[in-house]
Amino acid sequence: MDHRLKKNSQFSYIYKRGERVNTQYFTLFVVKSRFDDYKIGFSVNKKIGKAHTRNKLKRRLREITKRLPIKKIKNYVLMAKEGSEQLDFNTLQNEVKRLFEKYEKRV
RNA sequence: UCAGUUGACCAGAUGGUCGCUGUGUGUCUGUGAUGGACACAGAGAGGAAAGUCCGAGCAUCAAAAGAACAGGGUGCCAGUUAACGGCUGGUGGAGGCGACUCUAAGGAAAGUGCAACAGAAAUAGACUGCCAUCGAAAGAUGGUGAUGGUGGAAAGGUAGGGCAAGAGCCUACCGGGCGGUUGGCAACAAUCGCCGCUCUGUAAACCCCACUCGAUGCAAGAUUAAGUUUGGAUACAUGUGCGUUCUUUCACAUCCAACAAAAGUAUCGCUUGAACUUAUUGGCGACAGUAAGUCUGGAUAGAUGACCAUCCAAUACAGAACUCGGCUUAUAGUCAACUGUAAAC
RNA sequence: GCAGAGGUGUCCGAGUGGUUUAAGGUGCAGCCCUGGAAAGGCUGUGUGUGAGAAAUUGCACCAAGAGUUCGAAUCUCUUCCUCUGCG
Numbered sequence: 153m154d155h156r157l158k159k160n161s162q163f164s165y166i167y168k169r170g171e172r173v174n175t176q177y178f179t180l181f182v183v184k185s186r187f188d189d190y191k192i193g194f195s196v197n198k199k200i201g202k203a204h205t206r207n208k209l210k211r212r213l214r215e216i217t218k219r220l221p222i223k224k225i226k227n228y229v230l231m232a233k234e235g236s237e238q239l240d241f242n243t244l245q246n247e248v249k250r251l252f253e254k255y256e257k258r259v
Numbered sequence: 260u261c262a263g264u265u266g267a268c269c270a271g272a273u274g275g276u277c278g279c280u281g282u283g284u285g286u287c288u289g290u291g292a293u294g295g296a297c298a299c300a301g302a303g304a305g306g307a308a309a310g311u312c313c314g315a316g317c318a319u320c321a322a323a324a325g326a327a328c329a330g331g332g333u334g335c336c337a338g339u340u341a342a343c344g345g346c347u348g349g350u351g352g353a354g355g356c357g358a359c360u361c362u363a364a365g366g367a368a369a370g371u372g373c374a375a376c377a378g379a380a381a382u383a384g385a386c387u388g389c390c391a392u393c394g395a396a397a398g399a400u401g402g403u404g405a406u407g408g409u410g411g412a413a414a415g416g417u418a419g420g421g422c423a424a425g426a427g428c429c430u431a432c433c434g435g436g437c438g439g440u441u442g443g444c445a446a447c448a449a450u451c452g453c454c455g456c457u458c459u460g461u462a463a464a465c466c467c468c469a470c471u472c473g474a475u476g477c478a479a480g481a482u483u484a485a486g487u488u489u490g491g492a493u494a495c496a497u498g499u500g501c502g503u504u505c506u507u508u509c510a511c512a513u514c515c516a517a518c519a520a521a522a523g524u525a526u527c528g529c530u531u532g533a534a535c536u537u538a539u540u541g542g543c544g545a546c547a548g549u550a551a552g553u554c555u556g557g558a559u560a561g562a563u564g565a566c567c568a569u570c571c572a573a574u575a576c577a578g579a580a581c582u583c584g585g586c587u588u589a590u591a592g593u594c595a596a597c598u599g600u601a602a603a604c
Numbered sequence: 605g606c607a608g609a610g611g612u613g614u615c616c617g618a619g620u621g622g623u624u625u626a627a628g629g630u631g632c633a634g635c636c637c638u639g640g641a642a643a644g645g646c647u648g649u650g651u652g653u654g655a656g657a658a659a660u661u662g663c664a665c666c667a668a669g670a671g672u673u674c675g676a677a678u679c680u681c682u683u684c685c686u687c688u689g690c691g
Contacts, residue, residue: 156560163560193560202309204577211279211564218278219565241565310683311606363672363680374674375622411674463672463680464621476606478691523691580605588683 155217157193157227166193166229173255177236177247180255181229190224192217195231209237216245220252 157163170181185191194213196206209232217230230248239247 195560202577207561207578208564210560211562215278215565245565312682373621377623461673476690478606587681 155189155191157191157229163193163195163229166227170229171255171258173251173258175247175251175254177233177239178251179231179233180251181231182255183227185225185227190222190226190228192222192228192230195229197232197234199234200232200237205237212241212244213248216248219245220249222252223256 157166166181166183170183173180173182194210196209198206200206200209213230213232222228230251236244236247
């Protein structure tokens with residue numbers, strides 16, 4: 153039910169071992185999971201803005217990932233880059249879609 | 260109209276679909292124990308939540324009292340407050356035509372330090388000039404602080420008299436000091452009299468005076484948690500104990516060092532509070548009293564979003580992290596009162 | 605969240621009230637040395653803007669903005685940015 157990734161140790165594990173996919177606005181880290189489920193964490197750097205803008209971006213990303221059909225048996229970390237906070241909701245959604253499609257192609 | 264000053268208000272609303280975090284009630288379900296799922300009801304960021312610049316509550320440092328030293332803070336007067344370096348009302352000063360705004364505003368006659376360069380000279384005594392005496396002249400001796408230029412600052416200022424030339428040397432006005440009177444709680448103001456009146460600036464330099472301050476911050480700290488091993492120091496003395504030293508009362512059979520284990524995604528601290536709303540009383544006001552009513556975030560990768568429609572001028576700055584009172588900074592819009600240097604009707 | 609440290613030419617870094625002091629190194633440019641290079645030696649060199657034909661020279665700038673002072677990179681206040689520590 154809850155697809156959030158919470159533990160700091162899991163984050164650092166995924167940064168170390170995960171496969172990376174880059175686009176202009178995001179970096180995706182992916183790692184295989186032991187369970188028939190997926191978990192996703194968001195990383196928004198302090199460079200992107202103050203607390204208000206970072207919170208807003210995280211909320212929007214959580215909304216988008218809820219709607220997308222995401223493959224199970226995987227754990228993800230979605231890292232936002234500078235510039236992504238200025239996009240509106242629709243373009244942000246397309247960018248995230250493009251990111252996941254790029255990863256699928258690779259596999 | 261335009262330009263400006265001050266004081267308030269507000270921080271989108273309504274409906275629909277999907278989704279998040281607590282609380283209460285009910286149903287179902289599970290464990291050694293805390294629980295978990297679903298349904299319904301009701302709640303869910305700000306005026307600055309920000310900066311962390313001040314002041315408190317609260318917690319730990321075992322608990323206190325006194326003295327000396329060191330260190331920090333504040334600094335016109337009165338009030339207000341739990342407290343403050345905040346706020347309110349006054350006084351003095353500065354700015355503006357004005358409405359009004361700003362003000363670290365005690366002491367330089369307790370002492371010490373510093374004041375570059377320029378200038379004759381910088382807190383003291385003579386470059387030029389002026390005057391007198393001596394001298395044929397050059398110049399010497401004395402008087403002068405008025406002239407010149409320097410400087411942030413040059414011995415109160417302006418005018419007249421006076422003098423060899425000058426000077427508060429004398430007078431008037433302005434300024435200053437001392438004393439009295441009146442008004443005011445006071446800061447201070449007004450006024451009268453006396454004194455011709457040597458004594459620069461800097462205390463956001465050391466300092467003096469008055470008042471005041473223990474340190475560390477919820478990552479404080481508590482529960483779970485019972486207590487283990489090794490080595491060293493010390494038996495009527497030693498060690499430790501809120502900046503340092505001393506004294507007194509005391510506390511601990513301890514104190515120091517090393518190692519191991521527990522434990523993290525746990526629970527408490529955590530939200531009812533110097534609270535908020537309305538009415539009313541006192542006060543110029545900050546604020547205080549009384550009455551009635553209300554319960555109003557508690558997360559922990561960290562909760563308020565996305566889309567559509569309508570209204571509309573409709574958004575800017577921006578997200579609680581233990582909690583309050585202020586200050587400062589960022590910022591969209593609306594309203595009211597007031598001012599008029601200048602221009603137009 | 606709480607506590608603390610810092611910001612100076614391209615870079616590192618001294619200067620902690622005084623006018624001709626923005627030290628020194630690094631980098632860059634030129635010359636010497638060498639058959640040629642490296643190393644070494646010597647000389648010059650911050651940025652912006654104004655004056656001048658040129659040599660030269662005035663003013664401003666020490667993160668930003670105010671204040672104290674005759675005078676501020678230095679003292680005080682406010683803001684911005686960077687870094688560090690705390691279970």
